Amino acid sequence: xxxxxxxxxxxxxxxxxxxxxxxxxxxxxxxxxxxxxxxxxxxxxxxxxxxxxxxxxxxxxxx
Numbered sequence: 001x002x003x004x005x006x007x008x009x010x011x012x013x014x015x016x017x018x019x020x021x022x023x024x025x026x027x028x029x030x031x032x033x034x035x036x037x038x039x040x041x042x043x044x045x046x047x048x049x050x051x052x053x054x055x056x057x058x059x060x061x062x063x
Contacts, residue, residue: 003023003024004021004022004023004029004036004039005021005022005023006019006020006021006029006036007019007020007021009033010051010055011033012054017033017034018031018032018033018054019031019032019033019036020047020051021036021039022044026044027041027044028041028042028043028044028046028047028048029041029047030047030050030051
């Protein structure tokens with residue numbers, strides 16, 4: 001597993017909690033809180049867009 005620096009979990013309404021992380025190379029990661037070994041990685045901008053949509057209630061069904 002890579003050395004990923006995880007942020008504190010973000011929890012939306014209900015039990016949907018996820019964490020964002022970055023590594024030394026600037027890659028971005030997202031994982032369900034408690035399951036950080038099963039993460040998705042992409043560019044920071046792609047994950048930033050996903051998180052904005054989730055926080056806006058547009059994509060909460062993805063969690």
